[in-house]
Amino acid sequence: MKQINASIITIGDELLIGQTIDTNSAFIAQELNKIGVWVKRRVAVGDSGDDIWQALDAESTISDIIIVTGGLGPTADDITKPLLCKYFGGKLVVNEEVVKHVKYLFEQVFRRPGPMLERNLKQAEVPDVCAVLHNARGTAPGMLFHKNGKVFISLPGVPHEMRGLIVNEVIPRLLQEFEMPSILHRTAFTSGQGESMIAEHIKDFESALPPYIKLAYLPGYGMVKLRLTATGDNKEELEKELDSQFGQLKKLIKAWLVTDTDEGLEVVLGKILKQKGRTMGTAESCTGGYIAHLITSVAGSSAYYNGSIVSYANEVKENILGVQHKTLESAGAVSEETVKQMVKGAIEKLNADYVVATSGIMGPDGGTADKPVGTVWIGAGNKESVIAKQFLFRFDRERNIQQTAHVALDFLRKFILTNS
C-alpha cells in the first residue's frame, strides 16, 4: 500500500513574527497520524498571495493531501479565499447553507447587538469549485478542492473551529478518498535517568529493531519519552510485532518507567489516586498554581483533587497553612522546614490524603549566594510522614516553573507508591 503524505500550510504574519505559537499543526498532525497519513512537512507562510501560491505549488509536488489553515477571518488582512478561487479556477458564489448558519450563530449563539455586517455575510461566499465543510463552531466554512490528483483542504485558523472541522469533516472525507497504511506508536515515559544513559543501556535493543520500527527519544521536564513507531500494511501483524518489541523495551527500562501510555504525569497520578480511592491537594509557592492547573486540566480530576493553597505571600503560608513565623525567619521560605510545614498544613486544611508542596526561587531575580535562582524545595506527605528534597534548576522563569511542577508531580507519585 502506498504511503499517503500530507503537508500542512499555516498562513499568517503573526506566525512569522513570533506573536502566535502554532498549536494547530500539532493537532492536525495527531489526527492525520491516527488514520495512517504521514505528515511530511509543515510550512508557515505570511499573508502574502505570492508566498501562499508558491507554497501550494511546492507542497503539492511532495504530498497527496495539503491542509491549509488560517486566512479566512472576516477582516481585511485575509487574502486567502480570493487566492484559492484563482488557484483552483473558480469564482466566488454565495452558499445559502452557510448564510443560514452565519445568521443562526449571530442571532442565537453570539447574540450580538445590532445588525449583522456585510463582512460577516461575506463568510458565506465560497469558490464554486469546492466542497463546503460545515463549521459548526464559527462563521468561516472549510473548503475542499481537488487539483492534479491532490486533495487541498482550507480551514479557518481559530483553534477550536479548526479542531471541530478536522474531526467532524476532514477525517471522514479523507477516509473515504484514500486507502491508508497503518502508522502505530507506543510511548514509554521514564524519569530519573538521562537520554544518553538510557540510549547506552538499550543500544543492542535499538540496533536489533526491524527497519519498519523506529525508536525516538523525546526529552523534556526531567523525563525522557521513548517512542516506537511502526509503519506497514497489515495492521494486526504490525500491532503484534510492535507490542512484542515494546514489551522488550519496557523490561529494559523498568527501573525508570513511569507509564507505558502517552499521557502526562498529571494523568498517571490521577489514575493511581482513583485506583486507591484517595484524594490529594497541593500547597504551592513558587509554582504559583501551575501544579493545580496541570491536575485540573484532566477531566474528572474533581474525583481525587481537593484543591490548592497558593501561598505566594509568606503571610498566607503562616495564616492558612500554619507555617511557623520563626521557621520563615530562621530557615526562610525556601527551606526543608517550610515545605514540610506547608505539606502538613495543607493536609489538614484541604482534608486531603496526600499533599505536595513547592517553595523556590524561579528568577530572574531573588537569588542569593546561598540560594541561587532555581533553588527549589519540594515536599510530599500524608498524615503519617512527610519527606522533602532540594533541587536546583537552571532555566528561565517559565521553564523553572514547568520543571518544578513536573518534578513535584513525580515526587508525589513516588511517595504514594512507597507510602500506601
Place this chain on the structure above:
Amino acid sequence: MKQINASIITIGDELLIGQTIDTNSAFIAQELNKIGVWVKRRVAVGDSGDDIWQALDAESTISDIIIVTGGLGPTADDITKPLLCKYFGGKLVVNEEVVKHVKYLFEQVFRRPGPMLERNLKQAEVPDVCAVLHNARGTAPGMLFHKNGKVFISLPGVPHEMRGLIVNEVIPRLLQEFEMPSILHRTAFTSGQGESMIAEHIKDFESALPPYIKLAYLPGYGMVKLRLTATGDNKEELEKELDSQFGQLKKLIKAWLVTDTDEGLEVVLGKILKQKGRTMGTAESCTGGYIAHLITSVAGSSAYYNGSIVSYANEVKENILGVQHKTLESAGAVSEETVKQMVKGAIEKLNADYVVATSGIMGPDGGTADKPVGTVWIGAGNKESVIAKQFLFRFDRERNIQQTAHVALDFLRKFILTNS
C-alpha cells in the same frame, strides 16, 4: 536597503506526528524580527536525510539566512550533523573547546554519577567548515556555515539551549554580517468588541494607511489584538509615522482599549496594582489555579499577588473560604451567591485588597439543562463591594479554562478601575 529574509527549519518526527508543539520557531522569529530580519517561511521536516537536504536547498533559494533547529542530541535518531558535514563539504573534527565544556557540564553542573559516555563526547565533533557557537546551557554546540552567499545556522532543539544560543551567539553575528532595514510593530489590545465590528469601525483609517504600514487583527480569548507593522530604511522617520498612525488608531478604539503595548492582561493588571500600591488574590474553582499561574508567571508578581485558594472541592469552599453550606445546597457551587461568598472569604483569608473568583462547568461532563457545560460565574470585589456576572463559553475543556481565566482577569481589571 534590501530586505533580509530568513527561513526557519525545524527537524524532528515529533513535530510531524504532533507530539511536540513548536515553540522554538516563535522565539526565533521574535528575536530576528527585533533586529529587522523578516522571517519568510517556517518549515518542519522529519528525521530524514533527504527531507532535510531538500529543505536546505529550497529555503536557501528564498532566504538569506537559514536557521535549523533540532537533530543535534546525543541519541541515535539524530542524523543532522553528518548530513550538514556532507552538505557543506567538510569533515567531522573534535573541537577541544567543546570537549572541555562538555566535561565541565558533566562534572560541575549535571553531576552525573559514573563516567561520561562516548556519545556525550561525540557532541564535541563538529564539521571543520563551520564556526562553532558556544552553547553555555548544554553539550551540543551551535554551528554557522556559509554557502553560495547564504548564512546557515544549526542549533540544538532543546528550547532553553536554543534560546541562549540565539541571544548570545546568533543575533550578534547576524548584526555583524548584514545591514538591516527596520521592522517596527505597535500592538493594541481590546476587549468587549468583536473583530468584525472593530474592522467596520476603523475601515476608513485602515484604507488610508500608507503602503508600508500594515494592519492585522489577532483574535483570542474574548480579546482582539490590533497590530500595526511598518517596514522601511529610516528607523526614526518610520517610528514617527508609525506612532502618529498608532495614536489615531488608539483614539478610534478608545472605548475597548485595554493596553497599547503587546502584553498580556496579567501584566496589565499587575501594573495597575503596583501603581495603586494594592494587592490581590484569587479564589478559583473551575479555573483550577490557572489564573494564579498566569499572574505568577510575571516576574515580580509577589509585590502585589498574595495567593490563591483553589477550592476544587465544595468542602474547601466551605472550610477555607467560608461559603455557606446552605448556599451550596440551594443555589449550587456554580451560582452568583457562591462566587460572591468566595470573593469575600478570600479577601479575608488572603488579606488582599481585591479578589476575583470563578466557579463553572468546564466540561466535557457535569452539565445540566439549567447549567450547561461552559456556564461560569465570575465574581470580583474589594472590602466595600462585590459584583458577579454569568458567562457561557462554548469550547472544549482546555479552551473554556483559558477563556474563563482571561475574562476573569479583565473583569477584575474593570472592577479595580471603577472601584478605587
